[in-house]
Amino acid sequence: MELDPLLLSRIQFAFVVSFHAIFPVFSIGLASYIALLEGLFYKTGNPLWSRLSHFWIKIFAVVFGMGVVSGIVMSFQFGTNWSNFSYATANFIGPLLSYEVITAFFLEAAFLGVLLFGRNKVPPGTHLFAAGMVALGTFISSFWILATNSWMHTPAGVELQDGIFQITSWTEAIFNPSFPYRFMHMGLASFLTGGFVVAGVSAWYLLRGRDVEANRKALSMCLWLLLIIAPAQAVIGDYHGLNTLEHQPTKVAAMEGNWETQNGVPLLLFAIPSKETQSNSFEIGIPKLASFILTHDMNGEVPGLKEVPVAEQPPVALVFWSFRLMVGIGVLMILFAFAGAWLRWRGQLYDHRFFLRGMSWMIGAPFVAVIAGWFVTETGRAPWLVQGMMSHSEGLTPSLTGAMALFTLIGYITVYAVVFTAGIYYITRIVKAGMEHDESGDTDEVERPSRPMSAAHIPFDKPATPPTSG
Amino acid sequence: MELIDLSLIWAVIIGFAIIMYVLMDGFDLGVGILFPFAPDEQSRDIMMNSVAPVWDGNETWLVLGGAGLLGAFPLVYSTFLPALYIGVFLMLAGLIFRGVAFEFRFKANRKRPWNWAFAGGSTVAAFAQGAVGGAYVQGFNTVDKVYVGGAFDWLTPFTVMTGLGLLAGYALLGTTWLIMKSEGHTQDWAYRITPRLLFAVLIVFGLISVWTPLVDDFVRERWFGNLGIIWVLPALALLSTYILWRAVRKRQEGMPFVATMAMFIFTYLGLLVSKWPYMVPPNYTIWDAASAPGSQLFLLIGMLFIIPIVLAYTAWTYWVFRGKVRADAGYH
Ligand code: HDD
Ligand code: HEM
Ligand code: HEM
Numbered sequence: 093m094e095l096d097p098l099l100l101s102r103i104q105f106a107f108v109v110s111f112h113a114i115f116p117v118f119s120i121g122l123a124s125y126i127a128l129l130e131g132l133f134y135k136t137g138n139p140l141w142s143r144l145s146h147f148w149i150k151i152f153a154v155v156f157g158m159g160v161v162s163g164i165v166m167s168f169q170f171g172t173n174w175s176n177f178s179y180a181t182a183n184f185i186g187p188l189l190s191y192e193v194i195t196a197f198f199l200e201a202a203f204l205g206v207l208l209f210g211r212n213k214v215p216p217g218t219h220l221f222a223a224g225m226v227a228l229g230t231f232i233s234s235f236w237i238l239a240t241n242s243w244m245h246t247p248a249g250v251e252l253q254d255g256i257f258q259i260t261s262w263t264e265a266i267f268n269p270s271f272p273y274r275f276m277h278m279g280l281a282s283f284l285t286g287g288f289v290v291a292g293v294s295a296w297y298l299l300r301g302r303d304v305e306a307n308r309k310a311l312s313m314c315l316w317l318l319l320i321i322a323p324a325q326a327v328i329g330d331y332h333g334l335n336t337l338e339h340q341p342t343k344v345a346a347m348e349g350n351w352e353t354q355n356g357v358p359l360l361l362f363a364i365p366s367k368e369t370q371s372n373s374f375e376i377g378i379p380k381l382a383s384f385i386l387t388h389d390m391n392g393e394v395p396g397l398k399e400v401p402v403a404e405q406p407p408v409a410l411v412f413w414s415f416r417l418m419v420g421i422g423v424l425m426i427l428f429a430f431a432g433a434w435l436r437w438r439g440q441l442y443d444h445r446f447f448l449r450g451m452s453w454m455i456g457a458p459f460v461a462v463i464a465g466w467f468v469t470e471t472g473r474a475p476w477l478v479q480g481m482m483s484h485s486e487g488l489t490p491s492l493t494g495a496m497a498l499f500t501l502i503g504y505i506t507v508y509a510v511v512f513t514a515g516i517y518y519i520t521r522i523v524k525a526g527m528e529h530d531e532s533g534d535t536d537e538v539e540r541p542s543r544p545m546s547a548a549h550i551p552f553d554k555p556a557t558p559p560t561s562g
Numbered sequence: 563m564e565l566i567d568l569s570l571i572w573a574v575i576i577g578f579a580i581i582m583y584v585l586m587d588g589f590d591l592g593v594g595i596l597f598p599f600a601p602d603e604q605s606r607d608i609m610m611n612s613v614a615p616v617w618d619g620n621e622t623w624l625v626l627g628g629a630g631l632l633g634a635f636p637l638v639y640s641t642f643l644p645a646l647y648i649g650v651f652l653m654l655a656g657l658i659f660r661g662v663a664f665e666f667r668f669k670a671n672r673k674r675p676w677n678w679a680f681a682g683g684s685t686v687a688a689f690a691q692g693a694v695g696g697a698y699v700q701g702f703n704t705v706d707k708v709y710v711g712g713a714f715d716w717l718t719p720f721t722v723m724t725g726l727g728l729l730a731g732y733a734l735l736g737t738t739w740l741i742m743k744s745e746g747h748t749q750d751w752a753y754r755i756t757p758r759l760l761f762a763v764l765i766v767f768g769l770i771s772v773w774t775p776l777v778d779d780f781v782r783e784r785w786f787g788n789l790g791i792i793w794v795l796p797a798l799a800l801l802s803t804y805i806l807w808r809a810v811r812k813r814q815e816g817m818p819f820v821a822t823m824a825m826f827i828f829t830y831l832g833l834l835v836s837k838w839p840y841m842v843p844p845n846y847t848i849w850d851a852a853s854a855p856g857s858q859l860f861l862l863i864g865m866l867f868i869i870p871i872v873l874a875y876t877a878w879t880y881w882v883f884r885g886k887v888r889a890d891a892g893y894h
Binding site: 153154157158160161162163164165167168170171172175176178179182183184185186187189190191192193194195197198199200201202203204205206208209210213214256258259262489490491492493495496499500503504507511514515518521522 | 614615616618619621622624625626628629630631632633634636637639640641642643644645647648650651654655657658659661662664665666669670707708709710711712713853854856857860861864865868869872875876878879882883
């Protein structure tokens with residue numbers, strides 16, 4: 093079989109960037125949470141906040157580390173596999189990524205050192221400041237990278253001259269039409285991720301009766317947050333979709349599984365779209381709802397996939413199902429947030445085992461939703477790399493052979509599999525060990541044992557012994 | 563715009579980012595390279611603690627080098643990376659393993675695997691970077707600004723030599739850093755191996771200096787043409803070597819590291835002089851490789867404001883973590 097460098101490069105990019113994306117969404121949310129905890133501790137001096145902060149910083153360190161190393165890979169991916177794309181878009185992408193490095197990455201990296209290791213070396217106020225800077229850095233980082241990415245979906249402020257993108261307006265290019273929606277949607281996604289993970293872990297502890305006071309506080313805080321942002325995410329997502337309808341109608345057609353441009357389009361709950369037959373089988377839908385959502389009119393006209401030649405249609409089934417997965421999880425999140433509010437009102441929040449168990453199962457959900465969302469966005473753009481201006485095949489590295497691409501693809505999969513397994517393993521150990529052992533608070537930590545990071549005396553490679561009470 | 567040569571300014575900035583990377587990540591990669599040879603596990607704890615708070619920031623200079631090249635000299639980015647495809651992969655894989663080893667090792671009871679990941683990753687990354695440097699000297703097979711060579715063109719005896727050279731050089735930065743940051747038997751050990759590493763570095767660098775003008779007409783012309791002044795650079799590099807050697811003999815603590823850095827800087831400048839103004843040798847100069855002036859300017863404005871701030875807070879974090887590191891000095 094002939095190895096296709098284009099296909100292999102697409103798989104490789106999708107793999108490495110999806111792997112990378114798992115970590116930022118979590119570190120963005122968690123960084124803000126840690127800054128908040130540090131702030132509360134600074135203000136109240138209540139050791140409970142400090143304990144929570146110590147605990148989450150340990151997990152943050154692991155997640156952040158994996159985010160950094162996989163991010164470094166990303167910054168070279170454009171050149172190794174997509175050199176024509178890099179060369180053509182460098183006038184725009186180059187400065188933006190560089191700004192990301194100097195405004196965000198240095199900030200995060202420098203203050204991370206102080207956040208992780210500097211507790212006894214700087215005054216508490218400075219330590220709090222470092223936590224704030226790390227959180228700020230993660231946001232600045234997403235600003236630049238999402239501006240870059242949004243521009244690939246809705247290019248603006250540029251013109252093509254001799255195959256090279258030249259900037260005509262920096263503001264138009266950076267604040268391109270899909271950027272505000274993507275930035276908000278992604279920001280909320282990060283907070284949802286942080287919120288569900290912290291809430292889920294706290295629920296898990298509460299089920300086992302461990303460190304009850306701190307975990308009740310954490311769960312309660314998270315649920316207030318989720319109650320606001322889970323519904324907000326659906327609203328923003330709706331606006332995001334409307335904006336996409338305007339700029340990338342084919343992508344929306346794929347999300348809806350809608351082949352013909354027509355009025356009164358149903359919202360499909362289930363279908364098996366096929367590019368071969370250019371139609372769906374096994375459709376189950378709610379009449380006219382898609383038209384209503386997208387045009388706010390029961391009989392509004394929704395564009396269909398057949399508007400463009402088959403070669404310009406994205407992989408419909410993938411977009412269609414990823415979209416349903418993301419929205420499905422979004423709805424589930426709203427239900428959980430509402431259930432939490434209801435139980436709180438009934439005064440059963442901390443004792444409802446079924447709910448707590450559900451919350452701890454939800455830990456994985458935001459990650460799945462995020463990856464699914466990116467698959468909708470990115471595969472929905474296919475065959476374009478820069479919407480309407482440059483295709484995947486035009487962007488590929490000319491000297492790349494199938495064998496080279498396959499070699500590195502297998503390489504990345506192997507390396508990431510090892511790293512990921514180890515990372516999950518250590519994170520699970522930290523969670524199982526819990527925060528009870530970290531009694532150090534903030535004052536008596538002058539000397540620590542030789543492996544203080546292995547949280548004082550807990551051998552992570554042996555089974556942790558759950559304490560009897562909090 | 564015609565008044566100032568933006569490409570020239572950018573060449574200086576990128577050159578600065580690269581040497582910053584080499585010096586800063588150099589010593590922490592060096593610590594990794596030395597890891598298997600450390601006298602005991604306690605020394606390894608010290609070695610790792612000495613770089614743990616700063617390695618992430620150090621590595622960010624690499625990202626700046628990459629992104630900066632994309633922004634200012636996209637041709638370099640779009641030819642080097644395809645040409646060095648396999649080498650870049652190996653470097654990244656090395657950096658991944660050593661990066662996660664920091665976090666994982668401290669949480670593991672069985673440290674062995676992460677010791678190896680840290681050492682192996684650092685070694686592979688250092689070697690690959692040296693080979694990349696060698697490949698730059700060697701030049702690239704391009705047609706119409708597109709790389710057209712094969713996957714292994716970069717791998718030659720010469721690049722293997724430069725790879726080993728950088729490996730030894732980084733290890734030297736590592737030992738001299740440890741002399742500064744450690745005490746007791748770890749420091750004794752660092753003092754002991756520094757002269758040996760220095761010897762290895764001198765041999766490899768010497769070989770490279772003789773080899774390059776022999777195989778490369780352009781380099782020979784540069785050094786043996788009428789630009790006598792550039793011989794100052796190798797002279798200063800040798801002087802730094804001498805200072806280093808003497809400082810180690812006298813058991814000074816800070817000077818060996820400073821002298822090693824000086825040695826690196828002068829060697830690096832010598833390398834740049836050899837190829838100037840070619841950025842993608844043998845065909846394209848810095849001006850051929852440049853992005854649009856508007857893009858260079860847009861980025862330059864921010865750089866001029868932000869880089870000093872970055873340098874300031876980076877210096878501050880080094881200040882926070884100043885002084886000797888002990889095995890038990892609080893991690894997290
Ligand atoms: C919405 C957020 C987001 C998205 C879409 C991406 N990243 Fe990322 N990236 C971050 C948010 C982030 C972060 C929050 O700033 C990270 C994650 C964890 C971390 O350590 O910093 C990071 C780390 C990180 C690093 C290491 C920084 C360092 O040395 O400290 C690099 C080089 C990149 N990323 C590059 C990329 C590239 C080239 C991407 C596009 C394909 C990309 N990231 C997508
Ligand atoms: C971090 C979150 C991101 C995720 C999870 C993600 C996911 C994906 C996926 C799944 C594809 C494959 C599409 C296909 O082949 O049909 C893709 C393509 C692509 N994306 Fe993204 N993307 C992300 C961010 C970005 C950003 C920020 C950029 C640019 C700055 C970018 C640039 C590209 C490019 C160049 C491709 C083409 C290569 C390919 O098709 O695989 N992506 N992305
Ligand atoms: C609940 C209802 C939701 C709706 C209606 C919705 C809507 C959308 C739409 C229309 C897109 C595609 C944007 C494009 O055209 O490029 C998208 C992308 C995305 N979604 Fe959602 N979404 C929802 C929930 C969620 C949730 C719960 C998460 C994660 C926690 C999430 C994460 C993402 C991500 C990461 C992307 C890709 C980045 C982007 O384009 O913004 N979404 N979403």
